[in-house]
Amino acid sequence: MKRNVLIIGGGPAGMEAARRIRDYGHTPILIEKESRLGGHLAKWHKLFPEGESTEELLTSLTADMEGINYFTDTNIVSINKLKNLYVAIFSNGISVQADAILFATGFSMFPAEKKEEYGYGIYNHVITNADLEHFFNTGKDPRIKEPKVIGFVHCVGSRDEKAGNRQCSKVCCATALKQACEMKELYPDATIYCFYMDLRMFGRKYEDLYLNAQRKYGILFVRGRVSEVSEDIDGRLVVKAEDTLVGKPIRITMDLLVLMAGMSPCVENPKIASMTGVHIGEDGFFMPRDLLYRSVESHSKGIFFAGAATGPKTIPETLNEARAAAMAIDHYFKQKA
Amino acid sequence: MMRERFISGYDHFVLPFMVGMIFVLLWCIIGVIKIMVQLERKDRIKVYKSLVNPVIMGKNVRDWFGDCLFHVKLWRRNKVLGYMHSSIAFGWFMLIVIGHIETFLYIPERGGLFYYPIFFRYFMAVESTTLKGSLLFFLMDFFLLVVLSGIILAIIKRFRSKLMGMRRTTKLTLLDRVGLYSLWAIFPLRLIAEGFTAGVGGGSFLTVPVNWLFASILSKPENFTIAWWAYSIALGTFMIVLPYTRYMHIPAEFFLIPLKNAGIKVRRPRKGYALAELYSCPSCGVCLDACPMSVDKAGLKNTTVYYIRQVKRRNQPRALAIADKCLMCGKCSVLCPINISAIDLRLALRKQQPYNIEHDFSYLDKIPNEALTSAISVGGEKVLYYSGCMSSLTPMVSQSVQKVLTTAGIDFTLMDEQGTICCGRPLLLSGRTEEAKALIEKNEQIIKESGAPILLVSCAICYRIFKEDYDLNGVQVMHYTEYFEQLAAEGVIKLRKQEKLKYVYHDPCELGRGCGIYEAPRKALARVANLVPAAKERKESICCGGSLGSLTLTHEERGRITENSIRNLTANSPDRIVTACPLCMKTFSRQSEIKVVDFAQVIAENLVEKEKEE
CATH class of the missing domain: 3.40.50 (Rossmann fold)
Structure with missing residues (x-):
């Protein structure tokens, strides 16, 4: 018997899960709030650890979409539970009956302007990691003008209780290093600093990336948080930080500052949670049944999770979780039958 | 006309009252002496001087009536709550005053006895009614009724405090309860006692009907000494426990008012002026609703009323924990019916704590004033703008201020463009007065040397310390809200x-x-x-x-x-x-x-x- 699975979120998790669910013989219905599939991934240029092309990954993810119903520019209006079914109404007027729902809602970028001391949106040469990827894609950003000194600020809105985000966003360390190396390739004469708390190079090949950044690209690493940023008369940025390894305050004038905005829980999480009764953790991410054994199942019957909806994750982790979720959903149907 | 019923002018039942009265009086006298001794010399002189200053004395008399008797501040907060307090306080006060008037009018030789005016109706018998006598009797019954109405409201308030605009009330201690119940008992017992005696000692619209009632239901209504005993015991109990209960605020506030009007401030956490304040706290619990920490039920224990209780109990660890938790927002003080200086009390305790961090302020001397004031020391410029440390974290603020100043065509210099020296308020708030002084002095020097007539500040925290703790030789400190409003009103912007x-x-x-x-x-x-x-x-x-x-x-x-x-x-x-x-x-x-x-x-x-x- 064919069953409907509603997948909320058309990022890598949602797309990968949709294909797998279809392969199991069920009917995936994928909805995406933005006008194209791909989520945050679609806005990126290259990926760590080895500079893999986003374009290629997206092509493989979208290559085979046959039998998958998907709607872009679509939001959830309501979800109601009827005995063993969920009835969802979309913002485009369509309503579907689903036997299971997969939350692949991902994350929201931390709004960097909330850390006002870094001056995003106030000073002319402060950008975010996402802005930089956009620049790599398009080659255009009025804020980047032949920079001689560039700074990368790690952990902007990550591991920062005052910003309301206690968690580590996991991907920014490697992203910062990748971007720093890319900038060095674009501007070989530039001096590039990375301001970090800890460098969390946990994945395979990540440490190589770090060594390369130091040896091959000459990126300078400063252990310490940036305390404040101001603009001098010429419009250059004056960055103050503490080098905690030396125990001295430092002050560097720069032409570009890149803020590594972290992953916040998806802003729509509370709304979706209130419709379905799934649990939200203290940190704002969805709470699975448990964090070890059943990390793709929710506390509500027939609702599953994949990807960054349950916390920051890298691309391969997200894709694997999507596959695991598809398997869990199939298993759930088999048990019910 | 009246005559004395007993030649001795004495009965054993007055004993409980007398014991209580003498105990409280001694306690208060010793307390006043203790506080005066603990005050610093210059403060003590200030107090003595204030007592001969007619303006301050006038203020004292006004506050004694307004605060102690009429509870004007409570009226403003809630009419029923105000009536409840002023009816008991003022009614009781009038009962004592008229009792004394009666004694001095009819039997002046007994005027020196504490108990006589209180138990006047027991000792006197009416021979014939006069207009003056019945007027006094009427007034006595009237104020007794006023007090009784207040007591009824007080009993209702215990169970339904919301009716009087209070969401929460203080948790009472055991002795507070003894005090409370004896206070509730005093006036109904007085009514009963005077009701028994009204047939002989006279009465008015309240006591006489009570007398008829007793006569009609009791076989031997003359046997009334027991009622007077009960009344005296209630009074005695109340006064014996008084110094250990919240009701100590009644005599304490009377003494606090002249100290406050003399301009005395808290210097130590539980001595001198602080002691007067600690005892003046009526534990009314207005601070419970006022405190922002009370959004959490657990936060209630950090409110001023409980802070004072812990300090009085000498529970130093708890008191210190509460003192450190406080946001120092000052809302409890403003709403407090006696405006207890809650922040100063806590600060005094914070200041006493040992401080192990060695601050190295030597860098202050290395900062050449010229570097900071190079643009300023020329003088003649109108505005010196201090943006403060917080503005480095919120650059939008100082950018906006500078935009307004530029648009207005105001000649200004940014005082901390090359780096801010903290205003000192955070240190001051954590009780580190000495450390704050180092920063204050450096900033004072820079500001004075600038020659600017106006110091503009965009941070409320800095503004307060510039206003309160800086000596700036007449440099006008302005908060940007004041300054911009002035510019707008004058049409400059x-x-x-x-x-x-x-x-x-x-x-x-x-x-x-x-x-x-x-x-x-x-x-x-x-x-x-x-x-x-x-x-x-x-x-x-x-x-x-x-x-x-x-x-x-x-x-x-x-x-x-x-x-x-x-x-x-x-x-x-x-x-x-x-x-x-x-x-x-x-x-x-x-x-x-x-x-x-x-x-x-x-x-x-x-x-x-x-x-x-x-």
């Missing part, structure tokens, strides 16, 4: 009004309750948008939760305070929250769904550029 926008203004603690600035920011904001009120504002504004005052509140606890404060601000669904303190702005922005902006930003956004206008 022109602002456009966004008719469709609704703003709510948050009173920062340091600016509002701290420095009394409520109007200037509102006037200026009304020029650029429609101002809607918050549920509670001005002196009742709720701390944003980010206050530097607290040393130990956790992020979670602060978060809940912030949430509550935002809820209060958004009661009338504004489009934006405007505040005039960078710390409030930063704290709110973290949690608010509505955009939070700084006052300067709002003004800067709505400036009408002069050229465009022409």
Whole structure:
């Protein structure tokens, strides 16, 4: 018997899960709030650890979409539970009956302007990691003008209780290093600093990336948080930080500052949670049944999770979780039958 | 006419009352001497001088009547609560006064006895009625009725405090309860005792009917000594426990008022003036509802009433824990019926704590004043703008202020362009007065050397310390809300009004309750948008939760305070929250769904550029 699975979120998790669910013989219905599939991934240029092309990954993810119903520019209006079914109404007027729902809602970028001391949106040469990827894609950003000194600020809105985000966003360390190396390739004469708390190079090949950044690209690493940023008369940025390894305050004038905005829980999480009764953790991410054994199942019957909806994750982790979720959903149907 | 019923003028039943009375009197006399001895010499002289100063004495008399007897502040808060307190206080006071008048009129030789005016009706018998006598009797019954009505309200309040505008009341100690119940018992017992005697000793509209009632239901109504015993025991019990209960505020406040009017301030956590304040706390619990920490039920124990209780009990660890938790927002003091200086009391305790951190201020000497004041020391410039440390974290504020100044064509210099020397307020708030002094002196030097007539400050926290603790030789310290409003009123800057926008203004603690600035920011904001009120504002504004005052509140606890404060601000669904303190702005922005902006930003956004206008 064919069953409907509603997948909320058309990022890598949602797309990968949709294909797998279809392969199991069920009917995936994928909805995406933005006008194209791909989520945050679609806005990126290259990926760590080895500079893999986003374009290629997206092509493989979208290559085979046959039998998958998907709607872009679509939001959830309501979800109601009827005995063993969920009835969802979309913002485009369509309503579907689903036997299971997969939350692949991902994350929201931390709004960097909330850390006002870094001056995003106030000073002319402060950008975010996402802005930089956009620049790599398009080659255009009025804020980047032949920079001689560039700074990368790690952990902007990550591991920062005052910003309301206690968690580590996991991907920014490697992203910062990748971007720093890319900038060095674009501007070989530039001096590039990375301001970090800890460098969390946990994945395979990540440490190589770090060594390369130091040896091959000459990126300078400063252990310490940036305390404040101001603009001098010429419009250059004056960055103050503490080098905690030396125990001295430092002050560097720069032409570009890149803020590594972290992953916040998806802003729509509370709304979706209130419709379905799934649990939200203290940190704002969805709470699975448990964090070890059943990390793709929710506390509500027939609702599953994949990807960054349950916390920051890298691309391969997200894709694997999507596959695991598809398997869990199939298993759930088999048990019910 | 009246005559004495007993030649001795004495009966054993007065003993409980006399014991209590003498005990309380001795206690109070010793207490007054103790406080006066503990005061610093210059403070003591100040007190003596104030007692011969007719202006201050006039103030004392006004406050004695207004605060101790009529409880004017409570009336303003809630009419029923005000009536309850003033009926008991003033009614009781009048019973004592008229009792004495009676004694001195009819039997002046007994005037020296404490108990005689109190038990007058027992000792005297009426021979014939006169107009004067019945008027006095009428007044006595009237004030007894007034007190009884107050007691009835007090009993109702114990069970339904909400009726009198109080959401929560203080948890009483055991002795407080003994005091409370004996206080409740005193006046009904007096009515019964006087009712028994009314047949002989006379009475009026209240006691005489009670006498008839007793006569009709009791076989031997003459046997009334037992009622007088009960009345005397109730009085005696009340006075014996008085020094150990919250009712100590009755005599203590009487003494606190002249000290306060003489300008004495808290210097030590539990000695001198502080001691007078500790005993003047009536444990009424107004601070429970006032305290921002009471959003959490667990936070209730950190309110001023419990702080005072712990200090009185000499429970140093608890007292210190509460003192360190406090946000120092000052709301409890403002709402307190006797305005206990809650912040000063806690600060005094913080100051006493050993401090192990060695501050190295040698860098201050290395900073050449010229580097900071190179542009200023020429003199003649009009405004020196100190943006403060917080402005480095909220650069929008100082940018906006500079934009307004530039547009207005004001000659100004940024005092801390090359780096801010902290104003010292955070150190001061944590009780580190000496360390703060080093910073204050350096800043004073820079400001004075600049020769600027006006010091402009955009941070409410800095503003307060510049106003209160700096000696600036007449340099005028202005908060940017005052200054911009002045510029707008004088037409130096022109602002456009966004008719469709609704703003709510948050009173920062340091600016509002701290420095009394409520109007200037509102006037200026009304020029650029429609101002809607918050549920509670001005002196009742709720701390944003980010206050530097607290040393130990956790992020979670602060978060809940912030949430509550935002809820209060958004009661009338504004489009934006405007505040005039960078710390409030930063704290709110973290949690608010509505955009939070700084006052300067709002003004800067709505400036009408002069050229465009022409």
